[in-house]
Amino acid sequence: MNAARSRITLPFLIFVTPVLMWLFLLIVLPHIDLLLMSFRIEDDAGAMVWSLVNYLNFFDEPVYWRTFTRTAVYAILTTMITFSVSLPVAFYITKVVSPRFSGFLSLLLLMPFWVSELVRVYGWMILLRESGVINHFLLRAGLLQRPVEMLYNDITMVMGLVYTSMLFMVVPLISVLESLDDSLIEAAYDLGGNVFSIVTRIIIPHAMPGIVSGGIVVFMLTLGNYLTPNLIGGKNSLWFTEQIYNQFIASFNWNQGAAFGFLLLILSSAMVWIGLKLTRQKLSQVVQ
Template sequence: MLQKDAQRLSLLLLLTPFLLWILLLVVLPQLGIVGISLREKVGPRQFTFGLANYLAFVQEPIYWNTLLRTAVMSILVTFLALLVGFPVAYYIAKIAPYRSQTALFLLCLVPLWVSDLVRAFGWIVLLRETGLISGALQAIGIIKGPIELLYNDATVVVGLVYTVVLFMIVPLVSTLNGMDNSLLEAGHNLGGSRITVFRRIVVPYAMPGIVAGCIIVFMMTAGSYLTPILLGGKNSMWFTEQIYDQFITRYNWESGATFGVLLLAFTSFVVWLGLRLTGQKLATTVAKD
């Protein structure tokens, strides 16, 4: 009996920091945000309960267009990150000699040692009108005048893929590492071509990693702020920018909170839809049997 109590106490003590963290830093602020989003300003320091903020969002096309645009771009970034990340992960996990695997993996992590901000400025140094690429192209005579490579969608997408691709590679490497090479050999031995083996064995096996990577990357992209702002400028029309605007520039906390709630709800919905469409379950991406 006593031992059982002790066990329960130690479990509680171990869980406390985690629960406090979740409760104080995630749940409470979210509830606060939801609360703020549900009040209407009727006068100075006078509020009533209502859905006016949500109505305003629906009635203003620029808002929900921005949200949709953010979602579509994020999906595109996620897709590209998967396209770029999969071969890299496959190489690290399956083709590279065992001894260089760790080194390659660490090499992928190197960009993380530099902050987001610095990396974004790195892109700016390369891509701006007076930047390295523009200068180099002029020097070898491919273009006449200077060229501005910043502030367009392509640059934003490239910058985002670069920032998030690592978070695609890590879960993919760990799932692919668990795959026995004899599965691939069996696939070939039983008559499968390279494409068949890839499609029917490698991809299904890596599916939990693919799903996990896609969810992380999508959420990170949709919620990113620095990269779209710095590389896309005013043209980026990223939804987080709208939220920032409402909170900081316009000091309209109610509207900003509404946008925050909508971003969370909408991205969660996209993830749910993605899981449904690919027939995956969230549980299988976390737990492997």
């Protein structure tokens, strides 16, 4: 664009007004309010005063920070599992299967993710619960004597989280692997490289931008997930979003909830920032 456009014109005003209203009224001001609310408490007289109590509560009460750490650790674990499950699939679709099928397979891959997350979690519930379909088949096959409850444990929860966010890893991986020149792999093979060295020294370095953008999105979605941990995680396996929900809806302590929300926001932004810094990328490149 040339410099002559930099003065204020009618089209500019038409474009900028709704965008500014959107970003300031629905993003900036609400987050400032969230931050302010998290530093306020009701004192004994019922008036609102400034205080750090909401944050001190977080560190005093082991259940809060344990849930927080647990959520972070499980979100990282989920991101890593999602990556290891998705990479072979993305590689197969782009490099191994005959090109006739690769378009069809990547379409097929997208289909389940158009469907609501709730329906997908529900599907797993009917498959895995004590009276579920998998138990039914295992009993009929004589592999089990009595039904086993496969829901409400951490393994199932992580599997559900991987399932929910897989698409956001597979799609960026497919698009970076498509741009990988086959002749690089052929050359490495001719020079005697084995599968392990080709994967770690050619494929992964080339796919790094896709891995980072997929990883960021998967991590953030997992951290902010509520449905999956709530419905198929155990009753004592709390997720941090559930703590936020409890503060808001059950205890009606919005200020405490705001502090929790802000902590979660800091955690997710910090992880995104670290991911970008480690790979020297910009957010605007990653979301493309």
